[in-house]
Amino acid sequence: MCLYTSDDNDICQQWVYVEENRKKYLKCKGNTDLALDLYTGASSVVGVRNCNAHAFKPSETSCIEVEDAGGGYVYIRLSDDLYLNKYLAANAGANGTNSGKSFNSDGNVYFVEFNEGDPMPAWKPILLAAPPNPKPPVGPEPEPGDGQVLIYPVNKTLYTCGYKVAAYGVFNIGTHYGHDIVDANASYTGEIIANNIFASGSGLIYRSGEDENVGFFACIVYPNVLVYENGSRVKKDLTVRYWHMEAFLSVKWLYKVKGVSPMQLLNDQIKSNRKTFIH
Numbered sequence: 001m002c003l004y005t006s007d008d009n010d011i012c013q014q015w016v017y018v019e020e021n022r023k024k025y026l027k028c029k030g031n032t033d034l035a036l037d038l039y040t041g042a043s044s045v046v047g048v049r050n051c052n053a054h055a056f057k058p059s060e061t062s063c064i065e066v067e068d069a070g071g072g073y074v075y076i077r078l079s080d081d082l083y084l085n086k087y088l089a090a091n092a093g094a095n096g097t098n099s100g101k102s103f104n105s106d107g108n109v110y111f112v113e114f115n116e117g118d119p120m121p122a123w124k125p126i127l128l129a130a131p132p133n134p135k136p137p138v139g140p141e142p143e144p145g146d147g148q149v150l151i152y153p154v155n156k157t158l159y160t161c162g163y164k165v166a167a168y169g170v171f172n173i174g175t176h177y178g179h180d181i182v183d184a185n186a187s188y189t190g191e192i193i194a195n196n197i198f199a200s201g202s203g204l205i206y207r208s209g210e211d212e213n214v215g216f217f218a219c220i221v222y223p224n225v226l227v228y229e230n231g232s233r234v235k236k237d238l239t240v241r242y243w244h245m246e247a248f249l250s251v252k253w254l255y256k257v258k259g260v261s262p263m264q265l266l267n268d269q270i271k272s273n274r275k276t277f278i279h
Contacts, residue, residue: 002096047102156184
């Protein structure tokens with residue numbers, strides 16, 4: 001690979017940034033089966049092997065990271081563990097040739113290691129085909145008129161552990177996939193006072209019962225809930241699972257569908273949190 005007089009019509013001078021399977025490549029527009037790559041094959045010429053940049057079938061030595069160099073310029077670095085400090089460089093000032101493959105060759109493009117404090121080779125990306133102009137804004141999309149907005153299941157909700165919270169890892173029992181809440185009015189920590197868990201909207205109980213690990217539970221589907229998606233509110237069915245309850249009003253509806261209304265009491269006995277169980 002080498003530097004050459006710029007030609008906007010030469011697609012072999014054009015590169016496409018691609019992310020595939022969490023790996024990043026610069027692929028040749030002239031042949032997208034080839035990517036910018038570090039040459040690791042044999043060579044009798046000094047400064048070619050593990051230095052020269054060429055176009056090759058994507059592999060670990062093609063994986064790159066693009067770093068901001070400021071002023072519209074970028075650094076291009078290999079991301080493979082064996083070559084983390086190798087950056088893309090070139091010998092500017094002359095067109096390269098097919099035979100000039102050493103890092104000393106005029107116009108040649110190659111990878112070289114840089115240490116902290118060394119002057120870094122920066123590249124300026126040039127967008128040859130600008131994306132089409134987006135549609136002019138016409139104001140926010142109107143919200144659906146017949147969706148429902150859910151409420152918290154406890155009047156004075158206090159979160160004690162959120163979804164996938166990192167601190168939960170200290171217990172070494174897996175990822176926390178729920179939202180732990182307590183009643184801020186409760187006189188004891190970790191539980192919710194009697195008769196204080198409510199339906200969050202109009203929904204259907206699809207399953208309820210008692211589990212040996214999580215206590216009484218319920219699975220309620222709330223239809224036509226207004227949720228945010230891509231900056232707009234849309235209607236979707238939302239499933240809420242309630243766990244760790246000491247008792248549940250609708251346990252007799254096990255495996256049967258039963259409707260609930262907003263603010264309908266779901267628990268009918270004291271203490272709704274089985275905090276001693278795994279969750």
